[in-house]
Amino acid sequence: ETGVTQSPTHLIKTRGQQVTLRCSSQSGHNTVSWYQQALGQGPQFIFQYYREEENGRGNFPPRFSGLQFPNYSSELNVNALELDDSALYLCASSLVLGDTQYFGPGTRLTVL
């Protein structure tokens, strides 16, 4: 059984660009959540997808958007990148809604 995987591992973008991050959930998990972790801080909830529908959203602007696919993998898209978007982006999956969340290794995004 493979765990949660994320790609790419690292990414460097410039201000104003757009970025897409990808996540493959753990086998059999139908719920995916995305978190942003700034350096030295705890993760902050961005949004969650359950069976391809958004199931909750944290305090992030609309330029943060996402998708979940029929195989339960997911994408996080960020438009009009700002310097403050530099962070580790974490994906977590759970077997069912409300269950324990298991995190992937994250994607380190640097915005210059």
Next chain:
Amino acid sequence: QQQVKQSPQSLIVQKGGISIINCAYENTAFDYFPWYQQFPGKGPALLIAIRPDVSEKKEGRFTISFNKSAKQFSLHIMDSQPGDSATYFCAASQSRGAGNMLTFGGGTRLMVKP
């Protein structure tokens, strides 16, 4: 408010000692309290979790103590080892809420000296 406050920010413990990390929450609707361990360059890994129907849960060297009336919970690491050196995050969530989002504390950087 959906806040979880964690202390201390950093902790140095001698090998074999007890590491204690504390968290306090405000939202009484929270009903799931996990602790995560994170090594540099890695994602958080679930260590142990508790629900408010019990006051203590032990798994190996790790124990969660939970005080519902005080809205506080803590992680105790017994016989701390250098390999335990990592950042620890407490978190809380509302299992019936939309999004089942985890609200994390600010983290505690633990260093265990050999």
